[in-house]
Amino acid sequence: MFNKMIAGILPYFPKKLVWIFSKRYIAGETIEDAIRVSKELNAQGIKVTIDILGEFIKDLSEAERNKVEYLELIDTIQKENIDGNYSLKPTSFGLLIDKEVSYNHIREIVAKAASYGNFIRVDMEDSPCTDMEIELFRRLKAEFPDNVGLVFQAYLKRTLSDLQNLMDIHSDEHPNNYRLCKGIYVEPAEIAYKKYEEINQHFLEDLEFLLKNGNYVGIATHDKPIIEGAYKLIEKYNVPKDKYEFQMLYGVTPELRKSIIEKGHTMRVYVPFGKEWFGYSTRRLKENPKMASHIIKALFYRG
Ligand SMILES: Cc1cc2nc3c(=O)[nH]c(=O)nc-3n(C[C@H](O)[C@H](O)[C@H](O)COP(=O)(O)OP(=O)(O)OC[C@H]3O[C@@H](n4cnc5c(N)ncnc54)[C@H](O)[C@@H]3O)c2cc1C
Incomplete structure (x- = not known):
């Protein structure tokens, strides 16, 4: 109730105040800003x-602008020698307005990353986008077999069958490359698991399928039981270090992050930046008010 209230009123707070939380x-x-933070993380042995x-843009002219911004970002980051790749959301390129236009924009971005031997991760958005984002990945992988990957959400009941x-x-030469996460959107119970235990059980089931079959996996979670489960699967299947990595969000559970790195696993942190931070933070909170408590907690302690 309290989380919902905070999430509801936050968009009306002054930007400066919300920035303290965000x-x-x-x-x-x-x-x-992205370069500074990425270099700080790289110095700690963390990829970004x-x-x-x-x-969710409303006008295709925004898609064109967003593409140009990504192309410039890639050139800049490569010049700065940052150890990292890129994540993007297809709805910022008009996926829900004109699928073909968004495909062409994203294709250009993947081609730019590929020209540097780098990689684009296509984030997974809410369920109306799932089929389209899988199709997008299939098309892009056909042209850029080593430079593009997709995200899957363990809370969706369809996920294991999508992976299958x-x-x-998938091939040994060009393995499918995924990020596996729980999923952040609020989805109906007909298509998504809702209980913590159920989501965790399916996360580990999906992960086992991926590791057993030689897919590359970014294990994206801050949840200790899943991390412990992942360690066991890595050991069980003797998974080499170049077939998986752990991933976390910038600013979340840095102590747990450190403990994973100290065990010798690769860690990548998701670093978001941009002028849209205010809308992004407040929308995320409205979608998932549970996040409000994390943000409030962040005010008082770190780690
Ligand atoms: C690198 C990365 C990329 C992602 N990409 C996507 C994507 O493309 N699509 C998508 O739907 N979702 C994405 N997510 C979000 C993900 O689906 C989850 O919503 C999010 O990671 C929280 O789930 P969890 O596994 O950490 O477990 P939870 O059970 O939610 O959290 C476990 C514990 O982690 C801590 N924690 C979690 N989140 C926070 C926070 N924000 N602040 C402070 N503490 C926190 C708390 O201690 C909590 O008890 C991504 C997550 C990561 C890490």
């Missing part, structure tokens, strides 16, 4: 994936 999770507004904030179906484009 700055722990967002690098800042500019590319320079950089995301320009924004999603996608084995038709």
Whole structure:
């Protein structure tokens, strides 16, 4: 109730005040902010994936602008020698307005990353986007077999079968490359698991399928029981270090993050930045008011 209330009134707070809550999770507004944070993380032996904030655009002219911003970002980050790749959300390129236009924009971005031998992670958005984002991944992987990957959400009941179906484009030479996470959107109970235990059980089931079958996995979670479960699966299948990594969000559970790195696993942190941070933070909170308590907690302690 309290979380819902906070999430509801936050959009009406002055931006400066909301920034106090949000700055722990967002690098800042500019590319320079993203570079600074990425270099700090790189210095701690952590890779990054950089995301320009924004999603669900209303006008295709915004898609063009967003593409140009990503192309510039990639050139800048490569010049700065940052150890990282890029994440993007297809709805920022008009997925829900014109699928073909969004495909062409994202294709250009993947081609740019590929020209540097780098990689684009296509974030997974809410369930009306799932089929379209899988199709997008299939098309892009056909042209750029090592430079693009997709995200799957363990809370969706369809996920294991999606992963099984996608084995038709997996090979030892060009393994499918995924990020596996719980999922952040509020989805109906007909299509999504709702209970913590159920989601965790399916996360580990999906992860086992991926590791057993040689897919590359970014294990994206801050949840200790899942991390412990992942360690066991890595050991059980003797998974080599170049077939998986752990991933966390910028500013979340840095102590747990450190403990994973100390065990010798690869860690990548998701670094969001951009002018859209205010809308992004407040929308996220409205979608998932539970996040309000995390943000409030962040005010009082770190770790
Ligand atoms: C790198 C990365 C990329 C992601 N990409 C996507 C995506 O493309 N699509 C998508 O739907 N979702 C994405 N997510 C979000 C994900 O789906 C979950 O909503 C989020 O990670 C929280 O789930 P959890 O596994 O950490 O477990 P939870 O059970 O939610 O959290 C476990 C514990 O982690 C801590 N924690 C979690 N979140 C926070 C926070 N914000 N602040 C402080 N503490 C916190 C708390 O201690 C909590 O008890 C991504 C997450 C990560 C880490």
